[in-house]
Amino acid sequence: MAYIKDPYEMAVEQLHQVAKLLDLDKGLVRYLEKPKRSVEVSIPVVMDNGEVQVFTGYRVHHNDALGPCKGGIRYHPQVTLNEVKALAMWMTWKTATVEIPYGGAKGGVLCDPSKMSTREIEKLTRRYIVNILDIIGPFKDVPAPDVNTNPQVMAWIMDTYSMYHGYAIPEVVTGKPLTVGGLPGRLEATGRGCIVIMKEMLKKLNMDSSKITIAIQGFGNVGYFAAKTAHEFGYKVVAVSDVMGGIYNPDGIDPDDAKAYSDKTGSVVNYPKAKTITNEELLALDVDVLIPAAIEGTIHAKNADNIKAKVIIEGANGPVTPEADKILLEKGTVIVPDILANAGGVTASYLEWQQNLHREYWDIEEVRKRLAHKLTRAFEQVYDMSKKEDVSMRMGAYMIAVKRVVDALIARGIWP
Ligand code: NAD
Numbered sequence: 001m002a003y004i005k006d007p008y009e010m011a012v013e014q015l016h017q018v019a020k021l022l023d024l025d026k027g028l029v030r031y032l033e034k035p036k037r038s039v040e041v042s043i044p045v046v047m048d049n050g051e052v053q054v055f056t057g058y059r060v061h062h063n064d065a066l067g068p069c070k071g072g073i074r075y076h077p078q079v080t081l082n083e084v085k086a087l088a089m090w091m092t093w094k095t096a097t098v099e100i101p102y103g104g105a106k107g108g109v110l111c112d113p114s115k116m117s118t119r120e121i122e123k124l125t126r127r128y129i130v131n132i133l134d135i136i137g138p139f140k141d142v143p144a145p146d147v148n149t150n151p152q153v154m155a156w157i158m159d160t161y162s163m164y165h166g167y168a169i170p171e172v173v174t175g176k177p178l179t180v181g182g183l184p185g186r187l188e189a190t191g192r193g194c195i196v197i198m199k200e201m202l203k204k205l206n207m208d209s210s211k212i213t214i215a216i217q218g219f220g221n222v223g224y225f226a227a228k229t230a231h232e233f234g235y236k237v238v239a240v241s242d243v244m245g246g247i248y249n250p251d252g253i254d255p256d257d258a259k260a261y262s263d264k265t266g267s268v269v270n271y272p273k274a275k276t277i278t279n280e281e282l283l284a285l286d287v288d289v290l291i292p293a294a295i296e297g298t299i300h301a302k303n304a305d306n307i308k309a310k311v312i313i314e315g316a317n318g319p320v321t322p323e324a325d326k327i328l329l330e331k332g333t334v335i336v337p338d339i340l341a342n343a344g345g346v347t348a349s350y351l352e353w354q355q356n357l358h359r360e361y362w363d364i365e366e367v368r369k370r371l372a373h374k375l376t377r378a379f380e381q382v383y384d385m386s387k388k389e390d391v392s393m394r395m396g397a398y399m400i401a402v403k404r405v406v407d408a409l410i411a412r413g414i415w416p
Contacts (some may be wrong), residue, residue, distance in 0.1 A: 007086035018398040028406055035085050036061045041131035045123045055124060057109040059132045061141060062088035065408040068139050069105035070095055070346060072146025079108035090317065094339040096401035098378040100350040105141050113148050125153050129160040138171040144349050145175040155180055171356035174349035183352035185367040191225025193344015194291060194315045195233055196372050200379045201311060201336055213287040215239035217279060218294030219268055222315045222342065226291050227255035239282050242267050246282040249274035283307060292319035299324045307333065314338040329392055337394035339401065340382050347374050
């Protein structure tokens with residue numbers, strides 16, 4: 001992944017910054033720096049050509065003081081243990097920020113699914129799950145989709161785990177297809193959550209109006225559903241982009257129409273109802289809100305100064321590097337951090353787990369209502385903390401999250 005520096009080092013550095021603000025005991029900081037467990041597994045797979053290939057997989061539990069560990073599984077050729085450790089720590093803070101009773105986890109397998117058949121991906125998934133079977137479970141660690149994993153992969157995980165236990169256990173994994181206990185609205189939840197949070201932020205800044213213009217980098221799951229929800233809420237999405245480039249129309253872009261074009265051609269580039277621009281041009285547009293929803297580190301020290309948006313909503317994980325964060329804060333840009341802005345996904349996962357544990361099926365209206373309630377409440381708490389402590393929204397969120405985890409650790413005590 002395109003991190004500017006080692007992601008785990010970055011995560012530890014952030015923890016140290018918050019620890020200073022909270023005046024945390026040094027021993028507790030040492031405790032939180034390290035994951036509870038990091039597991040590395042070898043995954044042998046007989047490929048379609050009969051050859052055996054052995055893949056490396058990781059599963060990291062950062063902390064479970066508040067509840068079962070929770071976090072996605074990514075399939076990517078450049079996954080590293082340090083990346084997974086960092087992502088697991090960020091999951092601890094994310095679940096604590098939105099006050100859901102989970103800890104933080106993450107998983108990754110070094111592979112390139114674009115070069116594998118469906119059957120090979122299924123075999124890899126099932127063997128990976130068997131190799132980490134002892135450390136996952138509805139009350140231990142509940143995986144979910146992440147980069148290059150999808151509802152089908154989650155269904156294989158549910159099936160593998162259930163086969164080993166002899167009965168159906170849908171609550172072992174979230175992000176499943178609807179037919180096996182998936183949640184209506186799970187797919188849209190992260191992008192939708194970004195807009196729910198954006199609306200609250202704009203209200204605080206007295207900017208909430210139909211004149212708001214938005215540029216969105218990344219037109220995948222998060223970017224597309226953010227664009228679609230923004231359009232539905234009456235805001236004007238003037239630019240979107242994917243890895244190939246972007247499109248801009250000051251009069252607004254219809255997200256579904258652009259998506260239909262991109263589904264047909266493989267990219268939004270050359271969409272006939274807008275001007276084609278580069279990703280760098282999109283980031284520098286004179287808009288009210290910028291939503292980076294592609295990958296980490298796209299806003300960095302070299303382009304932060306070009307950004308004109310007054311508000312940044314971090315749809316992606318870690319899209320603004322620490323250097324860029326500093327530059328933007330000095331310019332007065334308001335940044336809603338990823339652990340709050342994109343927490344709609346994990347919040348919906350929590351709702352899916354609850355729905356499964358209760359053996360119920362909820363409808364989408366119920367899900368949207370619960371999602372908006374959780375996110376709005378978390379937003380208010382982070383906003384109030386940032387005002388009270390005179391810190392950025394990012395530091396406000398971290399202060400709330402780390403304190404919640406530390407309070408739980410202190411209440412539980414360090415055993416034995
Ligand atoms: P995705 O693969 O569906 O979409 C990614 C989009 O970004 C695609 O349009 C791709 O073309 C574009 N892109 C990739 N590299 C780019 C680059 N260098 N410049 C510009 N565009 C680029 O992924 P997603 O699920 O939408 O996730 C996007 C981000 O949001 C990731 O950081 C992910 O970790 C984070 N996130 C996702 C969820 C979720 O529920 N999907 C939840 C929380 C956080």
